[in-house]
Amino acid sequence: GCGGSQQGQTKTDQKMRIGVVVKALNSDYWKIVEAGAKAAGEKYGADVTVLGPNAETDVTGQISMIEDQITKKVNALVVAPSQPSSAIPVFNKAKDAKIPVILADTDAKWDSKVSFVGTGNLNGGKLGGEYLAKILGKGKKVVILRGALGDPTHDDRANGAVEALKAAGLEVATIQPANSDRAMAVTVMENIIQSKQEFEGVFCTNDEMALGALKALEAAHINVPVVGFDGSPDGLTSISEGKLNASVAQSPYNIGFQGVEAAIKAAKGEAVDKRIDTGTEIINKDNVKQKLDELKKILGK
Amino acid sequence: MSTNPQALPADAGTRKFRIKEVLQKLGALISLVVLSGILTYLSPYFLTMDNIMNIARQSAINSLIAIGMLLTILTAGIDLSVGSVVALSTCVMGILVVKMGMSPILGIIACLGIGALVGCVNGLTLTKMSLPHPFISTLGTMNVARGLALILTAASPISNFPWSIQYLGAAFWGPIPVSFVLVLIVYGLFHVFLNYTTVGRYIYAVGGNPEATRLSGINIDKVLIIVYSISGFMAALGGLVLVGRVNAAFPLAGLGYEFDAIAAAIIGGASFLGGEGTVWGTLIGAMIMAVLRNGLNLLSVSAEMQTVAIGIVIILAVYIDVLRHKAAKKAK
Amino acid sequence: MSTNPQALPADAGTRKFRIKEVLQKLGALISLVVLSGILTYLSPYFLTMDNIMNIARQSAINSLIAIGMLLTILTAGIDLSVGSVVALSTCVMGILVVKMGMSPILGIIACLGIGALVGCVNGLTLTKMSLPHPFISTLGTMNVARGLALILTAASPISNFPWSIQYLGAAFWGPIPVSFVLVLIVYGLFHVFLNYTTVGRYIYAVGGNPEATRLSGINIDKVLIIVYSISGFMAALGGLVLVGRVNAAFPLAGLGYEFDAIAAAIIGGASFLGGEGTVWGTLIGAMIMAVLRNGLNLLSVSAEMQTVAIGIVIILAVYIDVLRHKAAKKAK
Amino acid sequence: MDQYFLSLKGISKSFPGVKALNNVDLDIKAGEIHALVGENGAGKSTLIKILTGAYQYDEGEMACQGNQVRFASTKDSHNLGIACIYQELSLTPNMTVTENIFLGREMRIPGVGLLDYRRMNRIAQQTMNDLGVDIDATKLVRSYGMGYRQMVEIARALVENAKLIIMDEPTSSLSEKEVKILLENIHKLKEKGIAVVYISHRLEEVLDVADRITVMRDGCKITTMDKQEADQEKLIQLMVGRTLEEKFPKIVAKKGSLALRAEGITQNDLLNNVSFDLYQGEVLGFAGLVGAGRTELARAIFGADPIDSGKIYIDGEPVKINSPEDAIRHGMAFLTEDRKGQGLVLMHDIRFNSTLSGLKRFCTFGPFINTKALENEVESLIKDLQVRPANSLITTRLLSGGNQQKVVIAKWLCSQAKIFIFDEPTRGIDVGAKVEVYNLINRLVSEGAAVIVISSELPEVMGISDRILVMHDGEITAEFAQSEATPEKIMRAATGGISDEYKSASAAG
Ligand SMILES: Nc1ncnc2c1ncn2[C@@H]1O[C@H](COP(=O)(O)OP(=O)(O)OP(=O)(O)O)[C@@H](O)[C@H]1O
Ligand SMILES: Nc1ncnc2c1ncn2[C@@H]1O[C@H](COP(=O)(O)OP(=O)(O)OP(=O)(O)O)[C@@H](O)[C@H]1O
């Protein structure tokens, strides 16, 4: 708090610059992360730039963005690496340039990171699996729709869910990719229904796919719980209408906000916790109202 | 008259020739039949009424976009922007109708209008700026339209469209999806357009020999602008069906649709060198793509293997057509 | 002999004409200079040694892939599989070297070999199966190679490559990235290959008029197989640099690289109709793409606006070339 | 004033580096047949492209029936009743004959607005029948050879209700019979009061058909004269600025050993059991009507198309020729009749094209091309063949038709073959250059090469061949030594008249 503002005053004309590089800026989730990051920048009087490539799968594009931030000699970096192991060389470059790096949303096995802010997708997937297990019970079968194969975010979410479901004695009927796309999820779900596979629940690694799957299930008059991921505005609305059963929500706003907060601290040379847990929770009909209100406040609309 | 000018038999009219003609027109049909046969054998669920309607519905969006793509391919061009047009046109419609409460009819008009407009821009940049190839102009608008869709929606989807907008993509007449009826009507219209109107024939002429076409006093630029406008329009129509299907417009809609549309046209016998390709071939091409995806899902093929299988089937589908052509030539 | 046969002035030889010739060859150079000028004005970080080396490094992978793509475009073809080849070849190398402990040299050979092999398969399916257009064969292998990469790696990345493998992509000679030196050497070799060897000239001939080329006694199939093998090889080389850059091989590597490579070649003056395009133009095309992305990042342009800007600049870059051509024609 | 349908005054047109037209005046009376002659590159095609609005002139003025006009596109000229057959065939091969004939002026069903294929097909077929060619109007243009395509172009111009029809070398790939029909048709047009501008390098035709003749040279109009004032010598003198000593400078070379033997070449319906021998130092002429299968035979021998049966011997040895590559390896060269579609890579320069087939010869160091040697060779070829402009770095697309033909010839000279097959080698070449080509053929045979010449111009086949084979309907129907050949005999064989005689004779021999 105090020390920070003092240092800020010593270089009044030289505002602190924080570079935030996320996986992409093409979804609600990252937009909320951006909102959080910007809010933190405003609060602490730092200049926060949020960048992200076109798609979460554009690994090299993201690395170039980080490099370009290093070129700009930002005071600290907050990065949500889309392919953690691939980003390590560029992290080392940042370290050489004496730029502290905070990892947000997705962790990487890199010893020199200042901190990891978030909960991790694996844990989120586990939470979703456990929730389904709880409402379905032992021996039931679950269909999983996931994002593009090889996309680490969705690998983690799917793996976490599978782990939890198996641990609770449930079965995974099939895992099919629907590339995080609502329309493709409809098609894939239609075909799964058509193949007369038995299942009592559906887990999707993001809300878009969950809403698509829901659409196909509704059309076939199949009423099974569908659990999504991300707690997106559309997902929450659907939950409040009693359609989507639940969504696993990390706190994107907090990830952005606390990520930048940690970055500012690190840039000032203050100590930062190695691990900042932003919390993950299940949103269902019980708490959806409150979450929707929070979300509206965050998005300020 | 025949859709595929190449397939015109020397003495049409006799019964036997008609069948041959149809076979020649619809070369890809054999691939489709073979593929369906295999899938029927492998999965008991494939050849059910339910599933056929499934496929009809699933192929509708690509079919609509592919017919526009066919026109561009006939002129030896390409339209990479179709996927982005799907996103932009539907997102604008979403904003107008859902967020601003405009009437659904006006929303639909806006959606289709934006599609045609982006297409028109493609045509104009191609012709008036003398860009060397539509790859450039449409790659440009592909990026611009996607960016605009993201900006306008602030990257979040728009749901809860009125039923009148969802109708095309969601409604059924009995067991038959309206979207499939739409596809058949559209394809019928395009058949007439391409074969029985001057502009339709000029499209083939431009692809066959642009210089000769120009010297025949035909305004090539006008033809191209019409072609790209239609392609944009059809992409928006595909978008409209998509909105009905998922009851949402979202800025990432249509990612990669250009590949599916191009593949449909080419599998259906269109040539990148221009001037060759048929309406019905394209429909079959779109069907092959849909049947393939559907079948692999039904068989619960693992996702990785699906990717591999799609690659192999695309090649084989076209190869069967090549073999058929060769056999037909020998038989003569 | 000239790289771009069309651009030759009526009386080459005098000093003045040489400069003109160079300008004509490297039409895209003007776009690059204009773009760099604007960025220098807008961002103090742009024209720094550090950043120039940044751009050199960031453009390296696309440059390597684009030169292979250029060859396919010169033959009026296309290679959609390059992105998947990047993934497959590097993943196999990862498995061999990191997981199975094979020597790095053998790993590199395997990587490049697999690239050439997939390319060769592209060429063979195209020619021996008489597929109508490489769009089909390479769309097929694009899917197959991606699927195989996913299967082989069980969809997870492979890290911790030995330094010898990382060298090309990660090492520096002084301030200069080795990858950029590699690009310059490769481009020099390709310049010689395309202009001073028979096969190189045949590549231009095949694209310009395949029938005339065949009747001139040239084995078109052989030329095409060589072209696609080289394209695959270059994609694998690009992959090798990528592995050095990120110290990892991953099955989703190279997604969408085909668009960037094609755009580089086309911005650099290559024509989809075949027979036209230059080595150095392609390098400049790749530079334009890299400078654009870099500049927009430096200016902290938002992602959506970047998408829009890239779309517009792609069109403008080519348009400037068109205008220059027109002006050159008038001036004569 | 009104006596001129079209009049041009002081027309100039420049292309980068060339002044194609320089202050040209031209008047065309209504209903006259006006011939345009001149060397290759004289500017004839450019002039008529200005007439149709395909090009725009830089200076000058143009009037149609007394009204000042300026054509922005071919549409404008078409609206005034000007139709044109361009020198380089301009058909769309992926469409039917009917569609090509009506391209840009389709007929529609009244009231409905859709295309009226019935009516168009009927008219097209009728026109083709009137022209006496066996063409199915509903077939694709792609399935017909050059001669037929030329007839389709002619039909295209006839179908229109034009007031002026321009024909740029309409007969360059036609044989005697078709030419005759065409000339008859032109006379009919004249009777209907339609003016015709006629461009040809075949001066006999010009003198036969024209009312007035305009001679051009180097982009300038030299003179316009009435037919009565003109004769061949005078025209040649005006065109090339000198007289030609001999139109067919024939030398008889020493006949060597058997160079090529074709035995029973059969291909679908196109070729039926064709056999012949070709000796070193011999020029073997092939005569026949359009569609006789001469081109098919050449392509089959050269490996360009697969054959069903038959054997080929070179220097007495049986050889397998499955591709042009094989043929070239065995020392063959094949100059195709379609220079644009099968001869040239139009976007590339003269140097590129003329060395394409012989490129390996210049590799002195591994696979690398010795550029210096290549340049020298190209320069000397350009000089030998009088290619104009004599700049090896000019894109071949920009050359005049005749000069393009010379580049294709250069390509095969450069390949240093032993057996040459020339399909219509002088197509579109001016009289002066023709003599050069004949001299060249003489040089080849005197150096021991064997040459096949396929030509639709009877005087040419008779003038330069040692032996003449006549084809009809995919078969060889007669063989003549140069001394015994007469136009009548050849025509009779070409229409299938004496095939039986030949068959029994060759069976006996
Ligand atoms: N588009 C063009 N660009 C540049 N030069 C051209 C172009 N068209 C023609 N030329 C040049 O103009 C001159 C006249 O050509 P044109 O085709 O009119 O000759 P021509 O009299 O028809 O010859 P030919 O008898 O060989 O057909 C030639 O030198 C030719 O190279
Ligand atoms: N690509 C083709 N496919 C089918 N038939 C063809 C093809 N090309 C030519 N023909 C037919 O082959 C026969 C021989 O034609 P071709 O043009 O070779 O004769 P030609 O004696 O060389 O006459 P021309 O003077 O027209 O060249 C004709 O009946 C023609 O219609």
Ligand SMILES: [Mg+2]
């Ligand atoms: Mg001419």
Ligand SMILES: [Mg+2]
């Ligand atoms: Mg012929």
